[in-house]
Amino acid sequence: MDSRVMALGIRDLKFRYAAGSAWVVDVPALDLEPGEQMLLTGGSGRGKSTLLNLIAGLIDPVEGRVFVGGTDIHSLHGAARDLHRGRTIGVIFQTFNLLHGFSAVENVMTAMMFSTIPRREHRARAQQLLAHLGIDRPDANPDRLSVGQQQRVAVARATACDPVLVLADEPTASLDPENAVTAMDLIQAICREKNAALLCVSHDPSMKDRFERQASLEELALGEAAPMPGAGTGRRG
C-alpha cells in the first residue's frame, strides 16, 4: 500500500438524526496514518459510537466523506461496501459480540469468509493468530472461556484479515482493571504488528497514558485534528 494513503481520512463529516437538530457528529477533518493510534474521549453520549458507525459505513452521513484505505466507503453501496468494510476495518466491541454457538477459531474464521485470504489457509491462520494472542483452546466455545480470553478472541477476529484500520469501541468497559491492561496491551501490540491504524473510543481515564494522540469529539469539531505531516492528501472520491 502506498504510504501516502491514509488508513483513515475524514473530511467535513456531519451527521444528525433529524433535520434541524444539532449535529451529533461534526468532524471537519481527521486523518490516521497506517499504524497510527489515537484515543477518542468524551463523556457518554451517542456521538462517539455514531462516528464509529459512520466510519464503518454502517450509517450514512448527512455530509462529508470517510476514506478507509483510500476509498470513500460511502461511495460504495450494498455488498461492495460490506466487503470493503470486512476487508479493511476490524471492529472490537465492548461486549465482544462473539457469535454464539461458534467456537473461538470459528469466530475468527467467519471474519475470513469475506476476505481474499485463500480458504484453505483460514483455519491455520486463525489458529496461529489465536495462539499468538494466548488462546490455548481455540476449539472451545467462547462461553467456556474467561472474559479476558473472550476479548482476545474478539481481538483476533478484528485483526484476522489484516485490516488497515481497527475501531475499538470501549474495548475495556466489560473487563476488570487487570484484564483491561492486558487487553489494551494486546490490542495496541497487534495493531502495531499488523501496521493497522487504531481508533479507540473510551472514557476510561487510565487510557490516557497509552496514546500519544488524543482528542474528544468536541475538540474534533473545533478542528483539533490539525492534520499530521503529510496528511490531507488522502484521495478524494
Next chain:
Amino acid sequence: MAMTDFTIITRSMTARMFSTVTTVVTVAVAVGLMLLLLSLRKAGEEAFSRGGGNMHLLVSRDSSAMVSVLNGIFYANAPQRPIDWAKYEQIISSYPIDWAIPTQLGDSYRGHPVMATTREFFTKFQPDPSRPWALRDGRFFDKAFEVVLGSNVARRTGLRLGEKIVLTHGISEDGHEHPEFQYEVVGILEPTGTSHDRALFTDLESTWIIHAHDRRLRENSSAMRTTAADLTPADKLITGLYIALPTREGSRVPAVLQQVFDMMRRDTSITVAQPGDETRKLFEIIRNMNLLFVGMAGVVMVSSGISIMLALYNSMEQRKRQIAVLRVLGCSRARISSLVLTESAMIGLLGAAAGIAVWVVGSQAAAAILKDVLGLVVTPRLDAPTTLIIVLATVALASLAGIVPSIAAYRTSVARNLRPIG
C-alpha cells in the same frame, strides 16, 4: 476447513435446537402423512384387486353383491344364508362353466376364518392371477379333518405341521367348540398378499360332519359318532361359489361373462357378483375418502410451512445481534437474507427426509393395522417420481415460508443492534 454459509446455517440451527427439531418434526409428520396416504391409495387399490384372483363370478345368498364379495373374498363376516347342494348342482349344470368351487364359511380358529372348500380351491383358483398357490411346508388337504394354514395364521398362531386343533363354530369368541373333532395341520401356505393369507382351509366334508353331529345330538343326545355316512342332503350346505367361465386363449375376460352374469341375476334366490366390479366400487368410495385425506395432508403441509415461518420469524429477535456482527465482518444484506432462506429450505429438506422415515414406520404400522382389522394385505410402496415431487414441494414450501423472515433479516439494522442492550 474454512467457514462457509452452510456452517453458519448449521450453527444457527443447532443453537436453537429445540425450535429446529420441533419445526422439522412438524414438517416430517406432514410429509409422512402425505406419503402414507399416497402410497396406501395405490397399495389399497392393488390389494383390493387381488383376492378375487382368477374367478369371474362369485355366487352367494348374501344381501348384495358387495356384501357377498366382502364376506366371500375378504372374510368380513360369515354369510348368514346358505346355498344347499341341490342349488349348487343346478347352477353348475345350467351355465357354461370352466370351474366352480363351493366354499363354506362360518367356523373359525382363534378368530381366524376357516374356509371349507374342495381341493380345486388350490388347483384351479388363484388369489393372485399371476401366481399359483405355493406351500411353504407340507401338502394340501387330501381327506376330512385335515387343515392347511394361510401364511398369516401360521405366523400368528405358531402352529406347526402335525399339530391337532379344534375349530370353533362361528367367528366370534363365544362360538362353541367340537373337541371331539380334531383337525390335523398338514400344510402351511406361502403368503399370497391377499385376504386368503388370514384363513385356514379344510375340506367341506369335515365341516358338514361336525354340523351333522350337532343336528344328530339335538335329535338324539346319545349319538356318539358321526361320519360321512350320516350326512343328509340338508347337511350339505355351502355359503359361496367361486366360478370361472371359459376364456379363449390369450384372453382374461370370458366372452360370455356379461351374458352369464345377466342370466344368473335373474335367479333371485342367489346373489351374483363380479368381484372386479365390486372391488372397484369399494375402491371408488375409498378413493374419494382418500382424496379428502390427501387434501387434509396438504393442509397439514401448508400449516407446517407456516410453523417454519413462525419459528424463523420469532428467532429473528435473538439473531439480530448475530446478523449485525456478520454484517460488520463483511457479509452483505443479500447474503444474510439468503442464509435465512437457505436455513428455511434446509428445515424443509430435513423435514422431508424425516418424513420419509415417518412414512417407513407409518406404512408398516398402517399395513399391519389394515391386515389385522380388515384382512387387507397392502404393501405400501413409493415410486421415485412421487417421492421426489413431494420432497421438492416441501423444500419449495419451506423456502416460501422463509421469505418473510429473510426480509426481516435483510432489514435488520446493524448500528442499532451492536450496542449493549439496556
